[in-house]
Amino acid sequence: MTSHLDPRQTLRRQLRQTRRNLSSDEQVNGAQNLLPCFAQYLNDLQTQNLDKRIQHPRKIALYLSNDGEISPHVLCEHFWQQNIETYLPVIQGKELVFALYSKDTIWQDNQFGIKEPVTSSILSGNELDIIFLPLVGFDVKGGRLGMGGGFYDRTFEGKRADQAPLLVGLAHDCQQVKSLPIEGWDVPLQAFITPTQVIRV
Numbered sequence: 001m002t003s004h005l006d007p008r009q010t011l012r013r014q015l016r017q018t019r020r021n022l023s024s025d026e027q028v029n030g031a032q033n034l035l036p037c038f039a040q041y042l043n044d045l046q047t048q049n050l051d052k053r054i055q056h057p058r059k060i061a062l063y064l065s066n067d068g069e070i071s072p073h074v075l076c077e078h079f080w081q082q083n084i085e086t087y088l089p090v091i092q093g094k095e096l097v098f099a100l101y102s103k104d105t106i107w108q109d110n111q112f113g114i115k116e117p118v119t120s121s122i123l124s125g126n127e128l129d130i131i132f133l134p135l136v137g138f139d140v141k142g143g144r145l146g147m148g149g150g151f152y153d154r155t156f157e158g159k160r161a162d163q164a165p166l167l168v169g170l171a172h173d174c175q176q177v178k179s180l181p182i183e184g185w186d187v188p189l190q191a192f193i194t195p196t197q198v199i200r201v
C-alpha cells in the first residue's frame with residue numbers, strides 16, 4: 001500500500017503537525033503541569049498492591065523532546081532531586097537501550113538528529129522501573145502511535161502489563177484520538193499523562 005493511503009501514516013502526519021503548531025507558552029505550561037499529574041498517579045499506585053519497583057521507582061527512562069513532543073524536563077529535575085536515576089533511549093540496531101543521563105552527560109546525535117548520551121552505563125529496557133514514552137497519538141485503550149520506527153514496540157515485545165517497567169506515555173491533550181488503528185506488534189501502554197489528566201488503561 002502506498003503511504004498516503006495508510007491510515008496510520010495519515011494520522012501520524014496530521015498529529016505531528018498539530019503538535020508542532022502548539023505555542024511556546026503551551027509547551028512550557030504543558031511540561032510544568034505534567035508533574036502534579038504524575039504525582040497524583042504515583043500516589044494512586046502506592047495505595048494498590050503492585051510491584052514494589054513500580055511503587056518506589058529508582059530508575060526511570062525519559063526522552064529529550066523533539067518535533068513538538070511534550071518535554072519531560074520538569075519531571076527529570078524532580079527525579080534528580082530525589083536521587084532517582086534517569087535514562088534516555090539510545091538506538092541500537094532496530095531496538096532501544098537506555099543510557100544514564102546526568103548533569104555530566106556527554107552527547108552525540110543519532111541518525112534522526114536526537115541527542116543520545118555517550119556512556120558505558122547502559123541498561124536494557126527491562127532493567128528500568130518506569131519508562132516515559134514520547135508519542136504522536138494515543139487512545140484510552142493503551143494504543144500508541146509513534147514516529148514510525150517501531151523502536152519501542154520491538155524493545156518491549158511480549159512484556160507483561162502487570163510487571164515493571166511501567167510504560168507511561170506523555171502527551172499534550174490534543175494528541176488524544178478516539179480510537180487508533182492498532183497493529184499486532186503494538187505494545188499497549190499502562191497509562192498516559194497529559195497536562196490535565198491521568199488516563200489509566
Ligand SMILES: Nc1nc2c(c(=O)[nH]1)N(C=O)[C@@H](CNc1ccc(C(=O)N[C@@H](CCC(=O)O)C(=O)O)cc1)CN2
Nearest residue numbers: 063064065066089111112114134146147148149151152
Ligand atoms: N524524543 C524522541 N526520542 C526518540 C524517539 C522519539 O520518538 N522521540 N524514538 C522513538 O522511537 C526513537 C527515535 N525514533 C525516531 C524515528 C523517526 C524520527 C524522524 O524524525 N523521522 C523523520 C525522517 C528522518 C529521516 O528519515 O532521517 C520524519 O519522519 O520526518 C525521529 C525519531 C528514539 N528516540
Ligand SMILES: Nc1ncnc2c1ncn2[C@@H]1O[C@H](COP(=O)(O)OP(=O)(O)OP(=O)(O)O)[C@@H](O)[C@H]1O
Nearest residue numbers: 144145146147148149150151152153154157185186
Ligand atoms: N516487535 C516487532 N518485530 C518486528 N517488527 C516490528 C515490531 N514492532 C514494530 N515492527 C515494525 O516497525 C514498523 C513501525 O511500527 P510502528 O508504526 O508501530 O512504529 P511506532 O510505534 O510508530 O514507532 P516508535 O516506537 O519508534 O515511535 C512496522 O512497520 C513494523 O513492521
